[in-house]
Amino acid sequence: MGRIFETRKATMFARWNKMAKVFTRITKDIVIAVKAGGPNIESNPALRRAVQNARAANMPKTNVDAAIKRASGQDQADYxxxxxxxxxxxxxxxxxxxxxxxxxxxxxxxxxxxxxxxxxxxxxxxxxxLFERMGAIRLDAEGLNAEELELELIDHGLEEMGETTGEKGEKQLLLRCKFADFGKLMSAIEAKGIATASTQSEYIPxxxxxxxxxxxxxxxxxxxxxxxxxxxxxxxxxxxxx
Structure with missing residues (x-):
């Protein structure tokens, strides 16, 4: 395990610090997930991932619940x-x-x-x-034995794992898998009681x-x-x- 490749971010640009944009993106993820798989978090992996991302971004629970309710109605636009x-x-x-x-x-x-x-x-x-679509899962590194975790998750679809940092400079682990194995790897992490900092699909060069x-x-x-x-x-x- 080493420092994993990530495409360079423009540090001179602070646009992603605008919480409203982050909330808008997550809200759309929630709506899309509900439209595709229903409002039950337990039976809808995409919705579960979106809600986990909302929590990691400190999105108020009232906003999350409102997005799920809106998406379940007939008036919500399809994305x-x-x-x-x-x-x-x-x-x-x-x-x-x-x-x-x-x-x-x-x-x-x-x-x-x-x-x-x-x-x-x-x-x-x-x-x-030029790219491969992969599942990407970020975990807070504190308290985790990275080498043991890597060995345990290989049989659950883990392709690569490395060190990275979060938006505030906190140490994180970035795990990647084939997109088809996204749900399997997420289930294995959840079974271990490990909270995710964020999850998404990424296109990796x-x-x-x-x-x-x-x-x-x-x-x-x-x-x-x-x-x-x-x-x-x-x-x-x-x-x-x-």
């Missing part, structure tokens, strides 16, 4: 999960995962940052072929696809990433900038 592909300046691949109730609005909003900041939208498969850039060019790429993340319809942005 589509869409994956847009494109290239940032200097050939860096970008995947934009969006949840939207208005595709026309969202595609226009996603295209604008690419056009404005010197990138371009790609065709289906032009960028996604395949070996040999990372782009090394000098700092000034990397900053141009990260400005595009940040502008994309500011859109309310965008859930996650993935890239292969080293």
């Amino acid at each position: 589509q999960i869409l994956l847009y592909e494109g290239f940032a300046p200097h050939g860096v691949g970008i995947l934009v995962e969006a949840a939207t109730d208005n595709v026309t609005r969202t595609v226009a909003n996603v295209r604008f940052p690419f056009t404005k900041l010197g990138g371009s939208m790609g065709t289906a498969g032009s960028v996604s072929r 395949l070996p040999g696809t990372l782009k090394e850039l000098p700092e000034d060019q990397a900053t141009e790429v990260l400005k595009l990433v940040d502008m994309l993340e500011q859109d309310d319809d965008v859930q996650h942005v993935f890239h292969n900038l080293a």
